[in-house]
Amino acid sequence: MQTRSVIEIVESGGRLPAELIVAGYWASQAGLVAFVLNGVTPQAINLVLDPIVTTLPLSIPGVLYIDISDRTRVREAVMCAEEIYGASKIFRHLTGCYGIAPSLVLSVAVAIPKLESRTLLSERGSRAPKIAEPEIAAAIHAPNRLGWRATDSIRRPCELLQTSGSTL
Numbered sequence: 001m002q003t004r005s006v007i008e009i010v011e012s013g014g015r016l017p018a019e020l021i022v023a024g025y026w027a028s029q030a031g032l033v034a035f036v037l038n039g040v041t042p043q044a045i046n047l048v049l050d051p052i053v054t055t056l057p058l059s060i061p062g063v064l065y066i067d068i069s070d071r072t073r074v075r076e077a078v079m080c081a082e083e084i085y086g087a088s089k090i091f092r093h094l095t096g097c098y099g100i101a102p103s104l105v106l107s108v109a110v111a112i113p114k115l116e117s118r119t120l121l122s123e124r125g126s127r128a129p130k131i132a133e134p135e136i137a138a139a140i141h142a143p144n145r146l147g148w149r150a151t152d153s154i155r156r157p158c159e160l161l162q163t164s165g166s167t168l
Contacts, residue, residue: 003064004031006081007111008091009045010038017087020108020115021048025056025063027115032061034077038068038088068094085111 007024009017024033035045042065049063066073068091075098078084084100086092087108095105106114 001034001064001076001080002032003034003077003081004028004061005083005085005115006034006036006077007085007115008036008038008068008087008108009040010087010091011040012087016040016044016048017108018048020111021045022052023112023115025049025052028062029056029060031082032064033115034064034066034081036066036068036074036077036091038091074098083114 005024005027007020009021011017021035024035027033037045045065064077066077068074071094074094078095078098078100084095084105085108086095086105092102092105096102
């Protein structure tokens with residue numbers, strides 16, 4: 001597997017690094033990006049990416065989810081990666097066990113600007129979309145189904161989104 005970037009995704013303070021996830025997806029225009037999921041489910045990542053996926057063509061390499069417990073796939077990804085971003089000591093230890101020099105595992109704190117520089121030339125003038133503040137959606141009771149009320153990045157209320165196969 002030839003991966004452009006390997007990015008460890010782990011919650012911090014109970015929140016997903018949404019901006020990092022979006023920047024990683026945008027960077028996947030230039031090559032496969034592997035998300036190593038450390039205590040995070042693919043469904044949680046999908047919730048962040050669902051609104052973004054429709055903004056890019058389906059022909060991009062995209063992202064690959066790898067659970068941190070899948071040592072074989074993690075090893076394959078980091079051994080072939082051009083760049084590696086880690087957040088936890090566990091991930092850094094794993095990469096060291098696979099022969100990756102510690103200096104080659106960059107902090108996820110520096111990842112976003114580097115990843116944003118990987119977008120297609122036509123997108124270089126614009127940044128990846130800003131993710132709204134956490135807690136932008138809240139479950140609400142809707143008759144006979146679960147619904148969501150959301151706000152955009154400047155806290156304007158949005159339409160009620162229903163999850164039972166109804167249209168948005």
